[in-house]
Amino acid sequence: xxxxxxxxxxxxxxxxxxxxxxxxxxxxxxxxxxxxxxxxxxxxxxxxxxxxxxxxxxxxxxxxxxxxxxxxxxxxxxxxxxxxxxxxxxxxxxxxxxxxxxxxxxxxxxxxxxxxxxxxxxxxxxxxxxxxxxxxxxxxxxxxxxxxxxxxxxxxxxxxxxxxxxxxxxxxxxxxxxxxxxxxxxxxxxxxxxxxxxxxxxxxxxxxxxxxxxx
Amino acid sequence: xxxxxxxxxxxxxxxxxxxxxxxxxxxxxxxxxxxxxxxxxxxxxxxxxxxxxxxxxxxxxxxxxxxxxxxxxxxxxxxxxxxxxxxxxxxxxxxxxxxxxxxxxxxxxxxxxxxxxxxxxxxxxxxxxxxxxxxxxxxxxxxxxxxxxxxxxxxxxxxxxxxxxxxxxxxxxxxxxxxxxxxxxxxxxxxxxxxxxxxxxxxxxxxxxxxxxxx
DNA sequence: TTATAAGAGTTACCTTGGTAACACCTTTTT
DNA sequence: AAAAAGGTGTTACCAAGGTAACTCTTATAA
Numbered sequence: 001x002x003x004x005x006x007x008x009x010x011x012x013x014x015x016x017x018x019x020x021x022x023x024x025x026x027x028x029x030x031x032x033x034x035x036x037x038x039x040x041x042x043x044x045x046x047x048x049x050x051x052x053x054x055x056x057x058x059x060x061x062x063x064x065x066x067x068x069x070x071x072x073x074x075x076x077x078x079x080x081x082x083x084x085x086x087x088x089x090x091x092x093x094x095x096x097x098x099x100x101x102x103x104x105x106x107x108x109x110x111x112x113x114x115x116x117x118x119x120x121x122x123x124x125x126x127x128x129x130x131x132x133x134x135x136x137x138x139x140x141x142x143x144x145x146x147x148x149x150x151x152x153x154x155x156x157x158x159x160x161x162x163x164x165x166x167x168x169x170x171x172x173x174x175x176x177x178x179x180x181x182x183x184x185x186x187x188x189x190x191x192x193x194x195x196x197x198x199x200x201x202x203x204x205x206x207x208x209x210x211x212x213x214x215x
Numbered sequence: 216x217x218x219x220x221x222x223x224x225x226x227x228x229x230x231x232x233x234x235x236x237x238x239x240x241x242x243x244x245x246x247x248x249x250x251x252x253x254x255x256x257x258x259x260x261x262x263x264x265x266x267x268x269x270x271x272x273x274x275x276x277x278x279x280x281x282x283x284x285x286x287x288x289x290x291x292x293x294x295x296x297x298x299x300x301x302x303x304x305x306x307x308x309x310x311x312x313x314x315x316x317x318x319x320x321x322x323x324x325x326x327x328x329x330x331x332x333x334x335x336x337x338x339x340x341x342x343x344x345x346x347x348x349x350x351x352x353x354x355x356x357x358x359x360x361x362x363x364x365x366x367x368x369x370x371x372x373x374x375x376x377x378x379x380x381x382x383x384x385x386x387x388x389x390x391x392x393x394x395x396x397x398x399x400x401x402x403x404x405x406x407x408x409x410x411x412x413x414x415x416x417x418x419x420x421x422x423x424x425x426x427x428x429x430x
Numbered sequence: 431t432t433a434t435a436a437g438a439g440t441t442a443c444c445t446t447g448g449t450a451a452c453a454c455c456t457t458t459t460t
Numbered sequence: 461a462a463a464a465a466g467g468t469g470t471t472a473c474c475a476a477g478g479t480a481a482c483t484c485t486t487a488t489a490a
Contacts, residue, residue: 064360072363086356089342090349096356116342123335127304134305137352141301141311144289144355145279148363148401151446179467186363191447193469209468366476394437406477408439424438424485437486445478455468460461 004033007056008108012080013132014054016124030114034107042099049093051109053083058105064097072186075139085133088112147185152195155185160214171213219248222271223323227295228347229269231339245329249322257314264308266324268298273320279312287401290354300348303327362400367410370400375429386428
C-alpha cells in the first residue's frame with residue numbers, strides 16, 4: 001500500500017495534494033486503487049461513468065469495435081493521464097468506447113464528490129484538470145479533422161508529416177506494426193499495404209519494413 | 216446596454232451572478248458584448264482561442280471546409296451555449312474549425328482570468344461549465360461513432376432513428392433542406408438523393424419533399 | 431410578374447478501398 | 461528445433477460513393 005502512495009505522490013495531476021490527505025481519502029474510500037492485467041477491460045462501451053480515473057502506471061487504449069468486429073484505435077493513455085474526465089460531469093455519462101489494458105496498469109479512482117471538493121479547495125488541481133480535459137477534446141477534434149472523409153493516402157501523409165516533425169527527419173521510423181497503424185487509421189491492413197505500394201510507384205515515398213522516407 | 220444586462224441575467228450559465236458583479240465586469244472589460252450579423256465569421260479555423268464566449272441570443276455553426284471547398288456542418292450552437300469551452304485551457308488553443316453566424320447573434324466574451332476567478336468563487340457556475348464541456352465532448356465522440364466508417368445508408372438511418380424518437384412518430388418531418396442534411400453528414404447531396412431513392416426501392420422508407428416515413 | 435438564384439432528382443462514369451485467398455516472414459511457445 | 465501464431469505483401473473482384481452534366485422545381489428579388 002505504501003508503494004501505491006508513493007505512486008500517487010509522483011502522479012502529476014495530484015502533485016499538490018499532501019500525504020495526509022491522500023491517506024485520509026484512501027481510508028474513506030473516496031480514493032481507490034485498482035490494478036489490471038494485460039487485455040483486461042477497464043470499461044465496456046456503454047457503461048456509466050461514475051468516477052474519475054488517473055493512470056498511475058501502465059498503458060490503456062480506447063478502442064471502437066464496429067458490427068463486423070473491426071477495431072479502430074481511437075486513443076492511448078499512459079501514466080499521469082486521466083480517464084473519464086470528459087464524461088463525468090455530462091448529463092449522459094456513458095463511456096462511448098471500450099477501454100482495454102495494453103500493459104499492466106495501476107489506476108487511482110476518485111469519486112465525483114471528492115473530485116468536486118478537490119476542485120474547490122485546490123485551484124492548481126482544477127487548472128491541470130481543465131488543461132487535460134481541454135487538450136483531449138482538442139485531440140478528439142483533430143481526429144475528426146484528420147480522419148473523417150480522407151483518403152487512405154491523406155491519412156498516411158498526415159501521420160508521416162506528424163512523425164517527420166516529431167522525429168525531425170525525412171526518414172520516419174515506424175515504431176508500430178503496420179497492423180496497429182491500420183487500426184489507428186481505421187482502415188484494412190491490406191488497403192494500407194496497397195496504398196503504400198502505390199505511393200512508392202508514384203514516387204512519393206521510399207520504404208522498408210521499419211521505416212518510410214518522404215521524398 | 217441595459218438590454219444586454221437583461222440578456223446576461225437570463226443566460227443560464229450565468230444565472231448565479233449578481234447584477235453588480237456583471238456591471239463591474241463589463242466596466243473592467245473582463246466581460247465584453249459583441250454582436251454579429253448573419254454570415255459573419257466569429258472565428259477562423261486556426262485562430263487562437265483567448266476567451267470563453269457565451270451565446271446570449273442567435274445561432275452559430277461550427278463548420279469544416281476541406282481543400283476542395285466541401286462544407287461539413289459539425290455542430291450548431293444556440294442561446295445559453297458556450298464557445299471555446301473545450302479549448303480555452305488547452306496548451307494549444309486553436310479553433311479547429313470555422314465558426315460562422317447563421318442568425319444575428321449576441322455574444323458575451325469572458326476573459327480567461329475572470330473565468331478562472333468565477334470558477335473559484337462560484338461553484339454552481341463551475342458545475343454548469345463542467346457539465347457543458349462534458350456534454351459537448353460526448354457529442355463530439357458520438358459524431359465519431361456515428362459518422363466514421365459508416366455507409367451513407369447507415370448515416371441516414373442514424374439520423375432518422377434519432378428524429379423518430381425526438382418527434383415520436385414513424386413519419387419524420389425534415390426540418391432542414393436536403394442540402395443541409397448532406398452537409399451535416401459530410402456527403403454529396405447527389406449521393407444522398409441516390410441513396411434515398413435506393414432505400415425507397417428496397418422498401419425501407421417512403422418519402423416526399425418534406426418528410427420521410429420509416430417502414 | 432418575370433427573372434434569377436438556390437434546392438432537388440437522375441444517371442453514366444470512374445476512383446477508392448473493403449474482402450478474401452494466397453504465400454512468405456518473424457516471433458513465440460513447447 | 462519444431463510447431464504454432466501473428467505480422468506482411470500481393471492481387472482479383474466488387475460495392476460504395478464522389479463527379480459532372482442535365483433537368484425540373486421552388487423561393488427570392490427586381
